[in-house]
Amino acid sequence: MLSLSEQTRYQKHLLLPQFGAEGQEKLKAARVLVVGAGGLGCPVLLYLTAAGVGKLGVIDPDTVDLSNLQRQVLYRTDEVGQPKVLMAVTHLKKLNDQVEYAFYHQALRRENATQLIQDYDVVVDCTDNFTVRYLINDVCVSLGKPFVYGAIHQFEGQVSVFNFRNQDGKLGPTYRCLFPQQPSDLTVPNCAEVGVIGVLPGLIGMYQASEVVKMLTGVGKVLTGELLLVDVLENTQQKVRVKRRPDAEKLIFPEPGAELVNQDEPSLRSITVADLHQKLEAGEDIFVLDVRNLNEYDICHLPQAVLIPMNTIPNNVKRIPQDRPVVVHCHHGTRSANVIQYLQQNHGFRNLYNLEGGIDAWARQVDETMAAY
């Protein structure tokens, strides 16, 4: 059942006869993973958030760069240097707090891809390199998941829905049915090398978001069995029909050592200030780790916090417990995310949570008597 506020928020969807409350409920029940929070990822994330997808995951290892802002419209100039996934989710939450978000500040790799993708219904390929594109294809084919492909080059883009099961039960083509072998990133250059017009990823990403909504709700005809080619210079669009190759499943993971490694690698988990407040009030045994500098600690701090400034963490790892939950915080949540990533990757920590919005969020939402800076 949609709540009253959801009925208002999604009113224009509900008015569409093909869509209605039923379509909206289907969106709400769906889990979508967006791989890449760059040019294509930004519009995809914005529109899927606005549309009311139930759970939205985003994975990207990058930080915001000034040269991204010409097309990556989720980010702001003062966010240069911050992890993209953190900034993306911060903004998306303000757009729609009824969506459940998960973010992973890391690259999609052979070691984590299966574990991650199996928790989602649909994957959106918004990456910028062939290695990850082929990895998405191969993992989705092995897990039987559909994925929405988008790719751009200068003034032209490609869109298709791959490995999609039609109503007749037949699977549509995969990425390898079109391009069986992975080209080297050197022979086919990416945007970083040859440039791209800023509006193009917006346009192509919007096609991807539209396909996601259509396939989840069953509205319209999904772009399967066809590759859409868009050229903004000439304003042309064409579709090329493609069939699934009978050996589509045999084409995946052609490299030696193709068996999947199922490593238990945790992503960045987070906790809100409200949740932390509640748990501390309830007397839960939580170690609160403050990774700011001493001068910041002097302005304000949580009474139970242990101060270990970020740059001294490597020498103080032994002081951080591994046998109970540890909530790590800084001013806004970026330094603490970096500390968590370091501790997880280098010291095998599995009990760390990032305090969303840092002590600043605490000062604004939990304890208004606390000094904010």
Place this chain on the structure above:
Amino acid sequence: MAHPLTIALFGITRDIVGASSLTLSIEKSTDVDSLLDQLRAQYPRLTELNSLLVAVNSEYAEGNQLLKKGDEIALIPPVSGG
């Protein structure tokens, strides 16, 4: 008898050829593979592409498909940008 064929180019093939389309004269009973051989001889950098989709009349074409007069050909390479 030879006849002209127009080939639409996409992605990096556009950069390699230096135009968005090209016209080529082919012999009768040329198939997709021999068309590609002819193009690679003329534009050696095309050889570097180990995956290249050829569409004939907006449909994925296998290497042994014979080309007819008036066929619309497109060379579509994979594109990596995002």
